[in-house]
Amino acid sequence: MHLSLRQICKRFDGHLVLDAISLDLEKVHTLVLIGPSGGGKSTLLRIIAGLEYPDSGEVSLNGEPVVFEEPMLLRHRRTIGTVFQAFNLFPHLTALQNITLPLEKVHNHPPAEAEEIARKLIDRFRLEKHSAKRPAELSGGQRQRVAIARAVSIKPRLLLFDEPTSALDPEMTADVLDMIQELRQEGRDFVLVTHEMGFARQIAEHVAVLSDGRIAESGPVQQIFENPAQPATRQFIAKVLKY
Amino acid sequence: MQWSRLFVAPSPADKTPLPLWLKACNFAIALLLISLAFYFPFQRLAYHLRWDSVYTYRQMFFLGWLTTISISIGSLLLSTTIGLLAALAQRSRLLPLRYLSKIYIELVRGTPLLVQILIFFYVVADALGVSDRYLVGILTLSFFSGAYISEIIRAGIESIGKSQLESARAIGLTRSQTYRFVIFPQALRQTLPPLAGQFVSLIKDSSLLSVISINEFTWNAQAVNSRTFSTLESYIPLAAGYLILTLPISLWTRYLERKHRFET
Numbered sequence: 001m002h003l004s005l006r007q008i009c010k011r012f013d014g015h016l017v018l019d020a021i022s023l024d025l026e027k028v029h030t031l032v033l034i035g036p037s038g039g040g041k042s043t044l045l046r047i048i049a050g051l052e053y054p055d056s057g058e059v060s061l062n063g064e065p066v067v068f069e070e071p072m073l074l075r076h077r078r079t080i081g082t083v084f085q086a087f088n089l090f091p092h093l094t095a096l097q098n099i100t101l102p103l104e105k106v107h108n109h110p111p112a113e114a115e116e117i118a119r120k121l122i123d124r125f126r127l128e129k130h131s132a133k134r135p136a137e138l139s140g141g142q143r144q145r146v147a148i149a150r151a152v153s154i155k156p157r158l159l160l161f162d163e164p165t166s167a168l169d170p171e172m173t174a175d176v177l178d179m180i181q182e183l184r185q186e187g188r189d190f191v192l193v194t195h196e197m198g199f200a201r202q203i204a205e206h207v208a209v210l211s212d213g214r215i216a217e218s219g220p221v222q223q224i225f226e227n228p229a230q231p232a233t234r235q236f237i238a239k240v241l242k243y
Numbered sequence: 244m245q246w247s248r249l250f251v252a253p254s255p256a257d258k259t260p261l262p263l264w265l266k267a268c269n270f271a272i273a274l275l276l277i278s279l280a281f282y283f284p285f286q287r288l289a290y291h292l293r294w295d296s297v298y299t300y301r302q303m304f305f306l307g308w309l310t311t312i313s314i315s316i317g318s319l320l321l322s323t324t325i326g327l328l329a330a331l332a333q334r335s336r337l338l339p340l341r342y343l344s345k346i347y348i349e350l351v352r353g354t355p356l357l358v359q360i361l362i363f364f365y366v367v368a369d370a371l372g373v374s375d376r377y378l379v380g381i382l383t384l385s386f387f388s389g390a391y392i393s394e395i396i397r398a399g400i401e402s403i404g405k406s407q408l409e410s411a412r413a414i415g416l417t418r419s420q421t422y423r424f425v426i427f428p429q430a431l432r433q434t435l436p437p438l439a440g441q442f443v444s445l446i447k448d449s450s451l452l453s454v455i456s457i458n459e460f461t462w463n464a465q466a467v468n469s470r471t472f473s474t475l476e477s478y479i480p481l482a483a484g485y486l487i488l489t490l491p492i493s494l495w496t497r498y499l500e501r502k503h504r505f506e507t
Binding site for chain 1: 404406407409410411412413414415416417420424425428429432
């Protein structure tokens with residue numbers, strides 16, 4: 001993917017959450033955002049997803065600028081798959097229906113085709129036994145996997161993960177991370193916000209450390225984890241990898 | 244023989260269900276106590292119930308009962324429509340519409356139904372030239388109930404968590420698609436119990452329409468009373484008639500609430 005962020009600024013209630021964020025990545029498949037809580041990672045992800053409007057700055061994906069105005073932003077959102085930390089699925093629909101809903105209503109697949117696409121993904125991610133269950137009957141890990149299947153089903157040009165495993169226990173976390181690893185091996189483009197440092201290290205190509213609304217450091221994964229330039233980054237990595 | 248076991252439920256920690264015969268017996272005891280409470284005052288008054296005089300007017304009672312049913316159903320349909328429109332108007336992006344519905348709701352909920360009936364009938368209907376009392380009755384009751392129903396619907400819509408709206412937005416659903424596929428299916432389940440409760444209120448409130456001489460149940464009972472001077476014999480069947488309508492709905496509401504309690 002070619003992701004370009006230029007001077008992105010965002011304020012919430014007078015508090016500066018993103019301070020002139022600039023990043024230019026070419027031919028990078030996986031970008032991982034790490035950093036202390038409140039650093040602005042989620043906000044930046046939401047801006048890329050088209051769910052939040054930046055106060056100023058420009059975003060451009062694969063050469064196309066993202067226009068932050070409603071009809072065009074809706075089209076942009078339809079090409080992006082997003083997975084949040086929790087509450088992704090609609091509780092009144094089964095797992096299968098959660099996946100077919102955007103396929104049918106947003107991307108206008110005929111119902112039979114939508115179901116076929118959904119079932120293929122369900123089989124691939126080993127969720128066949130759970131396809132007719134409602135989210136309340138699924139475990140956290142299963143829910144997140146259905147959410148990922150839903151995000152992938154629309155063949156997005158970019159996948160965004162906002163701390164997908166933060167609400168899960170270690171065993172479920174491993175299941176979900178396995179799934180993300182598979183997607184990585186397929187060569188999909190994604191931006192991931194996570195606290196799972198070990199995983200970030202394995203899966204990232206490029207890492208950006210966000211702290212206090214600014215990019216403290218940004219570079220290829222090896223550089224950030226083995227040879228961080230900034231003391232703040234060094235501190236952060238040491239703290240997180242302590243246990 | 245532990246007598247207390249017959250009348251006292253075990254402590255909440257003991258979760259064994261109560262046998263049906265025990266519940267039935269105690270229910271019968273409660274009914275008996277209430278009947279006794281009514282019986283003794285009447286004994287003292289040496290009041291002789293004269294059912295035969297009222298029996299001759301049974302046709303009036305029955306027709307009145309049917310009229311109440313038809314007014315209630317008509318008002319239910321109209322008020323649900325009004326309530327739905329008002330709830331959506333409150334969330335509309337068109338500002339005058341939003342404030343229109345807010346004013347409507349506050350006015351209607353803040354004034355007694357009786358006052359609204361009188362104003363509607365003696366002022367508004369006169370001015371608009373609507374002479375059919377029956378229609379005026381349905382309109383007034385619908386406007387009244389509509390405000391309450393709109394609040395019920397609004398609560399149902401707002402109970403849908405913001406995260407779901409965000410999820411819908413993220414997958415690219417438009418606003419109307421979000422309403423259709425995400426909000427309404429869930430809001431419907433939430434609003435059905437309070438909506439059924441509102442229907443019960445509607446049936447009872449329709450009795451106030453008697454003040455503008457609509458030939459519904461209460462008016463007819465009052466008419467029979469004025470002809471036979473048998474007050475109790477007119478009003479007890481009146482109460483029973485309303486109970487026959489409201490009790491099944493109440494029980495259905497309880498059933499709905501129980502069913503949906505596990506569906507969060």
